[in-house]
Amino acid sequence: MAEPTSAAANRPEGAERLSEDRRDAMRGEPPFVEAPSEDTRLVRSLKEAAITAGLVAVLTIFFFAFRTDIAVGGLQLSLDPMLWITWVAVAFAARFALSYFVFAGERPTVAGWKKVAASTRGWPVGKVFGVVLLLVALTLPILLSVFLPSQNRYLLDLAILILTYVMLGWGLNIVVGLAGLLDLGYVAFYAVGAYSFALLATNFDLGFWVCLPMAGLFAAMWGIVLGFPVLRLRGDYLAIVTLAFGEIIRIVLLNWYEFTGGPNGILGIPKPTLFGLEFSRGEGSFSDFFGLEYSTIQRFVFLYYIILALALLTNFVTMRMRKLPVGRAWEALREDEIACRSLGINTVNVKLTAFATGAMFGGFAGSFFATRQGFISPESFTFIESAIILAIVVLGGLGSQLGVVIASVVMIGGIELLRNLTGLQAIFGAGFDPTQYRMLIFGLAMVLIMVWKPRGLVSTRSPSAVYKEKKVIGADLVAQGEGH
C-alpha cells in the first residue's frame, strides 16, 4: 500500500488539497510574518489601548455623549460627557490589560489549557459527563428540595423549560445535524403539536396521554407536507422555504379565527394526569389517593418527569436510529447526496423520514408545552423560537446530543440567570437592569463560540459501526450538508 503522506503530495489532487489546507489554515491571509516591533511591551500595549479607546470614542459618541429629551416646542439636546468618558476609559483599561498581560505576556496563557486537554485525551470525558448529567437530571427534584427549598418551584420550572429546549434541540438535530438539511421553520411543528393537543382537548375532551401520540403524528404529517416542496432545494433556498413555512403556519393560526381562536389563543387546556389522578385539591386527586398533603410542587415534579421522559425518548430513538440503515442514510445524505443515489438509496424517502421524525418530536414537545402553559397563542411560535432552537443545535455542535444539552443549559438557563444578577446594581447604579442586556450577551456568546469553536462545542462525530476500535472523527472531515 502507498504511504499516505508521500502519496498525497505526489499527486495533483493530493497536492492541491494540501495547499488548500495550508491556505485555510492561514484563513486566506498571505503567509507573511509581521516585523517585530521596536517598542517595549509597555509602550506597545499603551499604543494598542489608545487605538482601541479612540475607536470606542468615535463609535459611541452619539449614544453616550448626547442625550435628547422631549421639551417644550420639540426636542432638547443635552450633553452628558461623563458617561462617554467612563466607557472610553473602560475600553482603554481593558485593552491595556489584555495587551500587556495576555497578548504580549511572557507566558502564553493557553498553554495550561493545552496541557489539560492533552492529559485527558484518552478519557471518555463525554461519556462520563453525559452519565453525570443524566443522574443529576433524574434526581433534580430531590436535590432541589434538599438544597434549595426556597427557590424549589422557580428552579424546577426553569428546568422544565430547559428540558423542553433540549428536546426541541434533539428533534431538530435529526434534520439539521444528521441529515444536513437546514430548517429555519422548526417552530412550525412545535406549533402544530401544541395546537393539535389544545384543539383536541378543548373540542373533544381528550386527555394529554391520548393526544400526545396524535400530536406527534400530525406534526410528522406536516413534516412530510413541508418535505415535498423542498426536496429539490439546496442551501440558501432550502433555508428560505423552511423559514417561510414556519411563518405560514403561524399566520394561519393567527387568522383562522373560527378554528384556532386567532390572537386570543386557546384557554383551559387540561393538565396531564397520572393514570387518571389529577394534581389538584380534593377527591380523586394524586395527593388524596396517596394520602399526601397537597402541594403545588407535586404537579411541577410530575411535569418535570414527563418532559424528562419525552426528552430521553427522543435521545434514545435518535441514537438507535443512527445505527440503523435509515440513520446511516441520513448521514450519508449529509455527506454526499449524489453518491447516495448511486448506491440505490431513494433520497426522497430519506429526506422525508428525516423531516417527519424531527417534526414528530417537535410535535411531542409542542403538546407538552400546551399542557404546561394551559394557554397557547400564536405569540409563542414566532421565528425567534426557531432561531433559538437552531442556535442551540449549532452552538452545541451539529449532530452532537451532548452538545445540545450543554447549549440549552447555557442559552436558556444563562439568560434566566441574568434576572438574578441584581448584585450588579451596586456597581452600575439602581437603574441597571441586567435582563435588558441579555440579547447583547447572547450575541457576544455566539461570536465568541464562532471564533473559538466554529463547529460547535462538541464537533466530533462518533462512528455508527465499529470493526475493531472506535475512533472519533474530527470535525474537519465531516460534511455539514445543505445550507451551511
Add this chain to the structure above:
Amino acid sequence: MQKEHRNWAADPVLSVEHLTMRFGGLVAVDDLSFDVGRGDITALIGPNGAGKTTVFNCVTGFYKPTEGRITLRRDGTVSTEELAELTRGGNQYRKTDKGSIFLLERMADFRITEIAGVARTFQNIRLFGGMTVLENLLVAQHNELMRASNYTIGGLLGLPGYRRAAEAAKEKAVEWLRRVDLLDRADDPAADLPYGAQRRLEIARALCTNPVLLCLDEPAAGLNPRESAELNTLLKSIRDDHGVSVLLIEHDMGVVMEISDHIIVLDYGKKISDGTASAVRNDPKVIAAYLGVDDEEVEEVERDLHVKPGAATAEGGPQ
C-alpha cells in the same frame, strides 16, 4: 481470432441503441450504439470531451437521454420480441422466469442501482468522507438492511432478524475490505485515506450493492504505476470470480489495453471504432482522433467519420 472473442454480440448484458443526448444546441452523444458483453471488461475511450461521461450518466440514470434505448439484461436471455413488446408498453422492466430486462432510460437513478443492478463510481471520488470506511460499505447495503429492519420498526425494537442481517452486512463489508486491502483502515474516516485507497474503497462500495454491471469512471486516474497494476488485478478478479461485467472509462492506455476484452472509441459523441484491443489499436480513425492527421488526409478521415459513423469499423483492422 477476433470471432471467438465477440462475446458482446452473442450475449450482451447492456445494449445501448441510438443513444442521443443534447444539451441545448450541443450534441454530446450522437446516435451511439454499442453492446457490453456479459462477463467482459469493456472500455469506453476517447479524447477529452468525446462524451464518455455523458454516456455513463445516461446508463446510470443521472441524465435522461434525449433519444435512444438502453437495455439491461440482468440474467438469462430474453427474446427480441419481448424486448420490443416492453418498449412499446409503458413499463420500465419485465421479469420472467427466463430472465429479466430493464429499460434503463425509463428508470430513476437509484432504481437502476437498486433493482437493475448497475453500480457506478465517479470521476472525482465521491465517498462519504466523514464516515468510516466500514460505514461507507454499510450505507451501500442500505436497501437490503432496510428490508431486514422492517423499514426501521424491527430495527428500533432490536428484532433478531435485523441483528442477523446487520451482522451479515458487516461480514460482507469486511470481506470486501479484505479483497481491496483496506481492512486495517476499516475504522478510519474515508476522507483520511490516501488517493489510491479511496479509489479502491469506492469500487468496493459499488460492489456492495450486488451489481451485475459495474461502471467505473476513470478508475486509474491519479494512480501510480504500481497502484494501476493492482487495480488491473482487482478488476480481473471482479470479472472472473464474481461474474460482474465491467464498463469503464479510462485514459490510461496501459490499463485499457491490458485488461479490456472489448473497446469502444468515441470522438465528438460518435463511435469511431469498436472491437478488441488489437483491432482498435490499429484503427487509423482511432490514431487520427488521438494523434491528429496530416493535412492531406483530413478530407479522407472526415469523410469516413461522417458518411458512415462508427459502422463497419467493428470488423476492425486497418482498412
